[in-house]
Amino acid sequence: MLPSSKLRSSEAMPNATTHGSGFVPDRLEAIGRLAQYTRSMEIHVQGDTAENWSVVVAGAACQSVVRTDGRRNVVDLLLPGDDFGLLATDAPGLSVHAICTPTIVAHYRKSLIEAIAAEDPKVALHLRERMRETAARLIRHVLLLQKTTAKDKVWGFLKILSARTNDGEIQLAISRYDIADYLGLSVETVSRAMTELQFRGRIELRGPRRVKTLGRPVAEQTAA
Amino acid sequence: MLPSSKLRSSEAMPNATTHGSGFVPDRLEAIGRLAQYTRSMEIHVQGDTAENWSVVVAGAACQSVVRTDGRRNVVDLLLPGDDFGLLATDAPGLSVHAICTPTIVAHYRKSLIEAIAAEDPKVALHLRERMRETAARLIRHVLLLQKTTAKDKVWGFLKILSARTNDGEIQLAISRYDIADYLGLSVETVSRAMTELQFRGRIELRGPRRVKTLGRPVAEQTAA
DNA sequence: CGTTAATTTGAGCTATTTCAACCGTTGTGG
DNA sequence: CCACAACGGTTGAAATAGCTCAAATTAACG
Known part of the structure; x- marks a missing residue:
């Protein structure tokens, strides 16, 4: 249940680092680690549970919970460009799985991006905008369910x-x-x-x- | 449809400023403006639409949308201590109404709190924590609706x-x-x-x- | 190709909506 | 002070929508 490959950006997607995926500022792009997943594989970076901010680069993923009765609930659907791990980390039993093969996700250590955001207002603004997008997605989901x-x-x-x-x-x-x-x-x-x-x-x-x-x-x- | 009274903290709730409501750091408490609302009254600060961060101090409020067919959907229920306006600002047709009398809300200008957050990491951390709480509330809502x-x-x-x-x-x-x-x-x-x-x-x-x-x-x- | 998973369809049952009426409380004007 | 309107809450009955179990059909993949 580990990523089939966990590679430096330069190895997995040469273009990702050089030209940028367009999803995050260049400043962050440099510190990202790309990982590739296959369908139904859990997405996390080995070693730390909630210490990463992640952006789906290709494929798709979903954040879900399995209830005690075995039912599964999908809380969020993540398409290329969508991120997770910044908000909604403390929710109990929440996990993210790839829903197609291949799914490529860029992982960024929170400690690093926070340090960068602290000195670069542009990055801080970007991250706030990402959080707002996540919230907007959740609200659209609520509206849908209602x-x-x-x-x-x-x-x-x-x-x-x-x-x-x-x-x-x-x-x-x-x-x-x-x-x-x-x-x-x-x-x-x-x-x-x-x-x-x-x-x-x-x-x-x-x-x-x-x-x-x-x-x-x-x-x-x-x-x- | 305007707040029945819009007062400086010191006038409306003498204790709010001196002892603090406990909902926000002292640093922010000082720049808040308390406003009191009655049931079904829309909550916003006159003059600007989305330029404020707001915290419910007493009473209760709900963030809702009315659909084209007349149906209303309640996206978020705000109890004392809950905040709104930081995430989820760009959603279309979203408004906040008091659901009981009296409902007291503290308003903070975003430009001010951002300036403070920029120089006070403690405040910045607090705001991030508030956003996470809002997201957690939305996720709980999604799980409820599912x-x-x-x-x-x-x-x-x-x-x-x-x-x-x-x-x-x-x-x-x-x-x-x-x-x-x-x-x-x-x-x-x-x-x-x-x-x-x-x-x-x-x-x-x-x-x-x-x-x-x-x-x-x-x-x-x-x-x- | 054959096997497996994904999607669709069917039938019975239960839950929910809708429309309607009724009850209790509150607030208001006579 | 009381009658009455307005609102929130509850209950009833009919129609509909969705769930469950079961099976058939189709697509995906080695």
Whole structure:
């Protein structure tokens, strides 16, 4: 259950250090360590539990909890550019797993980035902005979960994903099971919601993992 | 829709400045402005929309959104000691309202606290800790919303509240309607869940707004 | 190709929403 | 001081939505 490879940036992704991934300031880029993970592998840096700030560079990951009854809840979905470990460290039983292969994550020691942030206001500002983004993601998640019907939840979820791609086409890195655990629904309900959304012309399924969002929210449609 | 009174700390709460409310470091306490609000009144400092960091000192407030269809969603419940305005500022349509009378909130200009934080690491640390608390609250909220049954949601909600009081007795500042909007349920379901929780001996209702939590989680009971 | 995992579909059951009415409290104006 | 409106809370009944168990179908991968 260890990363298949844990490499210096220069070894794993020569371009990452030289040109930068674009996700963090150059100043931080230099001290990052890239690690590559495979599907369902836990993401952490060996040796220390909560001492790292991490940014997903490629692939996808999700932060989740498993309940005492065996149920799993996905608290946050992490796509390239998303980070974790700065906020939400003390939550009990929270862990991060890769959900596709390969998933590449950049790890930064908190002690280091804090030292840099202390003397570089630009970096400090960047980190605060990252925290705000994480909070915004959590709030969007809450809003999603508060929607009444499963169709609304699934549609809202797909809409958020499609907003992160240029066109409406989505490459789903995440399985129906993960979506179910993210939305607090059963897999069957997620699947049915998908097919029904297609039936109603709101999405187009070009395969289980290829979705294109088409229309306006389900909420507006049900209102009409 | 303006605060009934907007006072210097020394005028409204003589003790707040001298002894401190205990919620923020002395260094910050000095620059805070206390404002008092009545139920359903929007909480903001006149003149600037998102330029303040605010801490609830007494009473209670909730951060909410109203959807296009008229539904309201409560994103965060703010009890004495909880803060808002640092994270989650850019969310669209988000506003904070007092949910009981009186609700007292301390406002701090962001420009000021950032300046202080820049030269006082202790204050900076405090602010980071506050952001982590806010995120932890959001995560707990997500986990609550992901619970499958309404009883689990309501019980989890009450349990979180009771964890913030010394004994298990809760003084509910929040109405059933607010709870419903917080948990993404209808009012009727919340009410029914309450009476059923009492029927099953998990809580004791000493009046609509006085609840005492008794047993272990509903989840464990349903498992048995 | 064959095996395994992922997704979809079906049927019965339970939970939740919705619409409606009722009760108790509070506050207000006559 | 009382009647009455307004609000918060509870309860009832019908319709719907979602969960569970079960199985079929499809995609992924060695």
